[in-house]
Amino acid sequence: MLPKRRSCGEGGRRGDPVISCDVTTPAILWFRRDLRLYDHAALLAAARRSESVLAVFVLDDNLLRPAGASRRDFLYGCLRELDERLGHRLLLRHGDPAEVLPELAERVGAGSVHVSADTNPYGSRRDERVRDALRERGVDWEVTGSPYAVTPGRITKADGNPYKVFTPFRRAWSEHGWPPPAETGVDTVDWMSPEGLDGVPVPDGEQAAAPDLPPPGETNALRRWDGFVESGLPEYDQQRDRPDIAGTSRMSAYLHLGCVHPRTMLRDLSQLDHHGAGSYRNELAFREFYADVLWNWPDSARYNFDTRFDRMPLDTGSEANTLFDIWCAGRTGFPIVDAGMRQLLQEGWMHNRVRMIVASFLVKDLHLPWWWGARHFMLHLVDGDLASNQHGWQWAAGSGTDAAPYFRIFNPTTQGERFDPSGEYVRRYVSELRDVGGKRVHQPWKFDGAQAPDYPAPVVDHSHERQEALARYGRIKNS
Ligand SMILES: Cc1cc2nc3c(=O)[nH]c(=O)nc-3n(C[C@H](O)[C@H](O)[C@H](O)COP(=O)(O)OP(=O)(O)OC[C@H]3O[C@@H](n4cnc5c(N)ncnc54)[C@H](O)[C@@H]3O)c2cc1C
Structure with a gap:
């Protein structure tokens, strides 16, 4: 399933521009809500810049504090899985990303930092600070893809205004379309060793977390998705409203942390023509709609929209x-x-x-x-x-x-x-x-x-x- 290793500078997909990459200047891939290796557009972008990539995750108290024990516990599980799959080459640091990333870039001599877009209000503000701090040191900031099939903010009505109503948004979203999954995996780049870079271990699981959380990580996400496509999806439209039946996918936590990209799921859905697949696609469109609304009206997270x-x-x-x-x-x-x-x-x-x-x-x-x-x-x-x-x-x-x-x-x-x-x-x-x-x-x-x-x-x-x-x-x- 996972693609074979490309050589530096080779285009990832047919029609992609080929940018020659630098074998000596490393790149940094800063993981956030994209804790996976398959269908990772920012990883592909990093691979086009450099053969050698440092994988980083920053434990940011501004996000961890309000997350609650269950979400933190699940996050730590996902980080542990990602680290294992990278052969223990995920560097974990604790602190303010606007300080951590520039310092790391300087230490390893990185020419670029690659991310998937974060379009939430806090994430957008934080990213502006990180981008500016990197630019001051001459390090490129490259944003590729997002946790959505269509990055929030891209779809507008004919008059240029954003949509406030779901059904026309969904129509425009479908017409807009999205690229096929990015064929990436653990072998897409050489992962730099994080040794000597003051990494911290993945925190222990949280005592106060809910006792029955889903198993974390990309492998579990894809396994659950494949199982659901096989046995739950055909009846999804009939059963999705029944809490007594295990009729929904329970993919939401994986989607939230990017253990799977919705594009991967939409590709699978496009190969099926039953009502279940159509209904599931509709729910994914809801997720995209609400992200678009938040992007356009960040205050709607706190104040009445009406x-x-x-x-x-x-x-x-x-x-x-x-x-x-x-x-x-x-x-x-x-x-x-x-x-x-x-x-x-x-x-x-x-x-x-x-x-x-x-x-x-x-x-x-x-x-x-x-x-x-x-x-x-x-x-x-x-x-x-x-x-x-x-x-x-x-x-x-x-x-x-x-x-x-x-x-x-x-x-x-x-x-x-x-x-x-x-x-x-x-x-x-x-x-x-x-x-x-x-x-x-x-x-x-x-x-x-x-x-x-x-x-x-x-x-x-x-x-x-x-x-x-x-x-x-x-x-x-x-x-
Ligand atoms: C008051 C309220 C709060 C909610 N809070 C959240 C939340 O914090 N996080 C969250 O992911 N979903 C939230 N939802 C939406 C929905 O309840 C969950 O996405 C869904 O229950 C997740 O279970 P599932 O993966 O089995 O869903 P499935 O039915 O299998 O749906 C597949 C995917 O579609 C998306 N989806 C489905 N329904 C919605 C919806 N109404 N809005 C947006 N996306 C949707 C989710 O990503 C979900 O994983 C909320 C809904 C309500 C009414």
Whole structure:
């Protein structure tokens, strides 16, 4: 599968320009959210510049601190795998990349630093600082590719403005297209030894991480993807909304850290013509859409995209804090909500349908700010991704780009009965309800308390809170 070694200066793909490379001046490949060797456009670019490449990853506290234990643990696992595959030639440094990279470039005499684009607000600002610091020392900064099939910011409407609505974006995205996967691998370059460059070991796994995280790294990502294409994808369009069935790919954490490039997956999808493949492609387009929205409106990570929602009355204060803690712990008394919140703590992941249900519950039943929920998700999700998470939350809150209409309020009980019809999902995560058979499990208040004595009563009356949410919305909708 992995390509054979090219000689320096040889074009990677048909039609690629051939740039003669320098065998004496090394290049640096700075890994970030691209922890893989196959389909790595920046690695190909580095190979065109030099035969000898230093692989670097910088542990940056600005990113590590808010990541949460599960995402850090998964990251460390991915770094360990990458390091092993590179024959222990991944240099890990701790610090500010704007200081680490120029210092390293000087020490090894590198002529260029190669990266995949980071289009998140922090990443873009950091990269400008790194680029400027390198240029001051005469080192080239070369950005090739990104974690997306189409780099955010590239697709615009005919009038030059970015898209705010998904469906036309997806159409334009498909028409724009993307190149085939870059045929790269461990043999694409000679990896420099990091000896004597003050590397630090990959940190130990995190005690506080969720106990059931996915196995890390590119090899596991490709293995999971191949298995899903074979056995899950044909039914994906039928099963993707069912949390009780393992009907989705669970590729999100791998995509987030770039253990696989979406282009690799889109190439595989293009060779299939069933509905499952079409539906999966649509979800990948959502990921690209939200990244594009974040690139164009970086403030949408923190503020309501629809500013009418700035006037939405929200609950705060000690009672609100208590309700928030109950929601976080999965003790609301609504089984599907509690199952989702407990799955998050156990696996660092939650099924998409249930993410929508718990988000709607926080915003429309508890009347709490969406960003409280988004923050909790970002702390616990192994796939926590600023663009997909914040915009997923804004969608649920009704304040985002083509968001769910605010007046469409999920009823957690009927959602549970519809998407977890046998109650299997709830029983898996809510131990107090494990012995309750069938879909009755979605309405524990209806059966004798002795059957589930430790399970809490509902914290709110859904029909009452639904009316309250609509009344609050009525106050802002025409403003
Ligand atoms: C409130 C909320 C918060 C979310 N937070 C995140 C997050 O932090 N990180 C994240 O990757 N996804 C997030 N999502 C989107 C979605 O829930 C996850 O991508 C999905 O559950 C991941 O599981 P999977 O890989 O099995 O998905 P699959 O159904 O197999 O989908 C395949 C891939 O498509 C992408 N995708 C699917 N649905 C969406 C979507 N709605 N938006 C964007 N991309 C999508 C993901 O990369 C996913 O891995 C959020 C959704 C909501 C409603």
